[in-house]
Amino acid sequence: MENHYAIETQSLGRVYKIRNPGKKENKTLTALEGVDLQIKPGELFGLLGPNGAGKTTLIKILTTLLAPTHGYASVAGYDVSKSPDDVRQRINMVSGGESSGYGLLTVRENLWMFAQFYGIESKEANQRIKTLLEIVGIADRANSRSSNLSTGLRQKMNIVRGFLTDPEILFLDEPTLGLDVGASRDVRSFIRRWMDDDPKRTLLLTTHYMIEADELCDRVAIINKGKVLACGTPASLKQSLQKDAIFHIDLDSPKVLVESVFSILPGVTSVKIHDNENKTIMDLVLDEESALANVIATVTSQGAQIVTLQKREPTLEDVFVKLVGQRMEEVEHADAPAS
Amino acid sequence: MPMLPPVSKRHTGWRLFLMTVIGRSYPRVVGMQRERSWIFFDTFLPMLSVAAYVFVYRAIKAPEDYVGFVVVGGAMMAYWMNVLWSMASQLYWEKETGNLALYIISPGSMMAILLGMALGGLFATTLRAVGIILLGSLLFQVHFVIASATQLILVFFLTMVSLYGLGMMTASLFLLLSREAWHISNLAQEPIFLISGFYFPIKNFPAWVPMVGSFIPLTLGMDAMRQLAFASGPSLGWISVNIEIMGLIVLSIMFLMGARLLLNYMERLAVREGRLTESRG
Ligand SMILES: Nc1ncnc2c1ncn2[C@@H]1O[C@H](COP(=O)(O)OP(=O)(O)OP(=O)(O)O)[C@@H](O)[C@H]1O
Ligand SMILES: [Mg+2]
Numbered sequence: 001m002e003n004h005y006a007i008e009t010q011s012l013g014r015v016y017k018i019r020n021p022g023k024k025e026n027k028t029l030t031a032l033e034g035v036d037l038q039i040k041p042g043e044l045f046g047l048l049g050p051n052g053a054g055k056t057t058l059i060k061i062l063t064t065l066l067a068p069t070h071g072y073a074s075v076a077g078y079d080v081s082k083s084p085d086d087v088r089q090r091i092n093m094v095s096g097g098e099s100s101g102y103g104l105l106t107v108r109e110n111l112w113m114f115a116q117f118y119g120i121e122s123k124e125a126n127q128r129i130k131t132l133l134e135i136v137g138i139a140d141r142a143n144s145r146s147s148n149l150s151t152g153l154r155q156k157m158n159i160v161r162g163f164l165t166d167p168e169i170l171f172l173d174e175p176t177l178g179l180d181v182g183a184s185r186d187v188r189s190f191i192r193r194w195m196d197d198d199p200k201r202t203l204l205l206t207t208h209y210m211i212e213a214d215e216l217c218d219r220v221a222i223i224n225k226g227k228v229l230a231c232g233t234p235a236s237l238k239q240s241l242q243k244d245a246i247f248h249i250d251l252d253s254p255k256v257l258v259e260s261v262f263s264i265l266p267g268v269t270s271v272k273i274h275d276n277e278n279k280t281i282m283d284l285v286l287d288e289e290s291a292l293a294n295v296i297a298t299v300t301s302q303g304a305q306i307v308t309l310q311k312r313e314p315t316l317e318d319v320f321v322k323l324v325g326q327r328m329e330e331v332e333h334a335d336a337p338a339s
Numbered sequence: 340m341p342m343l344p345p346v347s348k349r350h351t352g353w354r355l356f357l358m359t360v361i362g363r364s365y366p367r368v369v370g371m372q373r374e375r376s377w378i379f380f381d382t383f384l385p386m387l388s389v390a391a392y393v394f395v396y397r398a399i400k401a402p403e404d405y406v407g408f409v410v411v412g413g414a415m416m417a418y419w420m421n422v423l424w425s426m427a428s429q430l431y432w433e434k435e436t437g438n439l440a441l442y443i444i445s446p447g448s449m450m451a452i453l454l455g456m457a458l459g460g461l462f463a464t465t466l467r468a469v470g471i472i473l474l475g476s477l478l479f480q481v482h483f484v485i486a487s488a489t490q491l492i493l494v495f496f497l498t499m500v501s502l503y504g505l506g507m508m509t510a511s512l513f514l515l516l517s518r519e520a521w522h523i524s525n526l527a528q529e530p531i532f533l534i535s536g537f538y539f540p541i542k543n544f545p546a547w548v549p550m551v552g553s554f555i556p557l558t559l560g561m562d563a564m565r566q567l568a569f570a571s572g573p574s575l576g577w578i579s580v581n582i583e584i585m586g587l588i589v590l591s592i593m594f595l596m597g598a599r600l601l602l603n604y605m606e607r608l609a610v611r612e613g614r615l616t617e618s619r620g
Contacts, residue, residue, distance in 0.1 A: 065440055065610065
């Protein structure tokens, strides 16, 4: 086999035309811009970003569902625009919360149907379905109609559909979206096992959960507003914050604390204050620990009290805050959807 | 120990095409028969409009074969509704559920998916159409006089090929549309009832009406079938059965080729415009 990346993109971009009935000119929206990625066979690669970052757009381009408007993308060595058929023989895709298949069919029948589209003979397909349903723990539901499944079980069925055809490269778009903690953990451990089974398998997943990217992925690209801001192993991304001191402070405050009061203090790299139930939480990144004294003095002068103060290891969330200047949640709430 | 061995064999080419057709027809061949109540309603409800026409024809003392015409029309109506709602506008629903994206990214061809949809729909509808014919003939004592069984079967076969070919073609055409597809199907439903002559012979119209209506294969198909199945059929027919057979062959080829061309074109267009997946907001 020739030497190639499992997935490669060069200055990849996508601009959507927003149809605007009534008005003459159409608006455009840049969903993806200048994306350069090189993913090697065998990697479990994560795209981490808030709502609207362009994750799904990138997955659609790589799975041949959407043409790029700029740049180039290849999957398994094939140009997605020029040789979609070659790409399609080697991939599969599962999206979080998808309602694919037919409710009148059983779980097993739905999965069998999709295996047919990949040319896998019924006997082999059914054997694989049986094994996979056992692994994800829904073997007892094989003969229930898929319309009767709960969200979590349904997503497990979708996940099985993706793995059933043993694709060279698998795309998972927010595979744990809407799942409870237990089901998410099951899905994650299944993904990890599947990757460990065969070193040639490549998997690209998108997520907006920090832990998912951190615990599961070999490498992560942080994406916001269509651009890749950083890319590396979770450890190396967090390494960039190693010199900083990070504190998590629970406060009891009679009045609303203003971030800008703290961010101007010397030695403060970033500060985020938010309310959680009736506590005030301050996430603090400092150049050096000695700057903490000033912060505590200011807290007291504002009439607030420290309930707990905890020094902690950097997370990918901190990396995101450092890159974007906002927490991921804030980005999601700030962007009013374009109408 | 690996949890799953690699897939040992993946068929390609015509085997894959066939497997895709079978896979996509399965939900319609097996799944749709699970809801017994649907079969009942799909058979029973068309009987109501059939009955209405039968009573009118009996009241005005129309020729008795008109009653048979109406029963045949009721059965054919089931196919028309199936093509309209489960073929033409089907891809809209498939888009919303996410199935369409999965069909496109699978190695199986979209033409095979459409064919599977058509064959499955044809099967499920035939169960209902047979029910309508049996029930209608029994209730209203229809008297069939089959002139030529071979020709009748040929006409039925060609009507179905061209009708479902039309369905496949419109489905591709509607690939770009979202809810509009649903509205267009809704708009198409009633006028076709009239110009295709579901409940009366089209001979009664000025000639241009059936000519226009002939784009819907049921117009020619029903006229030919009635000529072949009833004693007074030939005298109530529009044009000769042989010409109608020729017409149906032309329509079949036209629609199937049209479906293939349009599908390729529309898929490329939809990929470019980003309209293959569920509509947002
Ligand atoms: N078909 C479309 N037409 C116009 N704009 C679109 C279309 N699809 C997506 N967008 C816009 O492109 C941007 C990126 O969307 P995308 O779905 O790729 O984001 P995402 O990272 O997957 O977000 P989410 O977490 O919400 O799934 C968003 O602003 C979105 O509104
Ligand atoms: Mg998305």
